[in-house]
Amino acid sequence: MFGGFVGFGNNKGGDWGESLINTVASNTIRHLFTHSEAVEVAVKCNPSSKLLQGTIDSFKMSGRGLVIRRQFRTEEMSFETDAVSLDFGSAVKGKISLKQPTQAIAKVKLSEADINKSFEADLVRKRLENLTPDVLTAISGGKPVSFNNIEVKLLPGNKVKLTAQASWNDTTVPVNLNCVLGISKRRRVLFENIQFEPQDISPKLQDTSEKLTNALGEILNEMVDLDRFNLDGVKLRLNRLETEGKMLLFSGYAQIERVPQAG
Template sequence: MFGGFVGSEQNQGSDWGEKLLNTVASNTISHLFTRSDRVDVEVRCNPSSKLLQGSIDSFRMTGSGLVIRREFRTEEMSFETDAVSLDFSSVLKGKISLKQPTQAIATVKLSEVDINRAFSAQLVRQHLENLTLPQLTDLSGGQPVNFTDIKLSLLPHNRIELFANADLGNRKVPVSLSCTLGIAKRRRILFQDVKFEPKDIPEEMQDISETLTEILGEILNGMVDLDRFNLDGVMLRLNRLETQGKMLVFSGYAQIERIPQTG
């Protein structure tokens, strides 16, 4: 669905070049996502004649229900670029090619439901299944270990609670922790101050559960790295994150070397 800025009355008086760029930009952005509920695109260019020289003031996208790489859904996403210099001849061919890199500020909202669904994605599961770390196989009698049934709850002040089961091959041990979310080097999500939460763990399992909690915390800390999610030609970086009710909100920026053609 493409509405909002693209179909606004302000654009009715734009010349054919600006209308063409709006159409090409909308098509390009939509192809970055597996599916979407809404995508609105606005190209700002005043006067519009600058477009013929490949100069636009900014480019803005807002969207909701955007699914990235078939498995990662975002509740909302928006970004707005600095001034952009592009090759207008590429627009005539239905593409957008930048003459020089640009930056964009970005905001992403993830719902608690979508975060929990992401724990089932293959890109995430590969860090949680068939684990053969020495400290784990010592507990499982040499069998690979799987962390399953992960449920994360968002709390105020950037805190979370997380519950999971550790499948040790011959038995399952519940694991429960709380921690604070943070950012490292603007690209990694940190699970800081991991604390074992024994209240829902059977007393006879608490010792091994506490050990497994520490190991799971270490795994989580090495798992979420934005460089694994970068689109071709786009580098993502985070400035801050914040829990807002049942939403986790990220703000940051993107360094755009070229416009990717697919997600």
């Protein structure tokens, strides 16, 4: 399940309380991901006697190559809380239970390759196949339309180039667009300022392709909603996103009502 844990077994102080919380937390986090290349968990508590009252100064997790729900891979993910109030008795029983909700600063890094792979996930495909809104069926003559072969290229300045194919029956029309990524209500990723790119598209298909491009933009703006990916008891919110080379970086926070036991 996990490729390995970093930072465990090096508790020089020999504090059994921190070791217990580290072990239980690692086992809990392990079940939140389908696979991971590496994960590091660190609990800070000074003096350590505060653990007996269930108080720790901070809890930090960082991981690499984390796979969520079998099909969504993140290059890197980390979160760090402020002071946390735990039920220490539950930790003795092998569970992490919060006495009260807490927040954590969260950071996520997605690679261009993983973004493209996510368009093949079942949860995403069902929102891109056999679509029948009026704006699409007016183009296809009443036939359901599917978007496939989607490829995203990250560009500087939070810009994205996206190519795809729209198809119905025996008809296939290429779709090309440029846009800027934004955030709405701290939970949705928006594809803003969508611009149709007619290059490499046959002149006789450009009018149809432009209409499909605008339709795809509307679909994408309704699709990337973090509330669809929340873990039980955890709400994720975004403050900022940024393209950096072939990586897309997100920063925000997690509102944690309770620690989920499984992803």
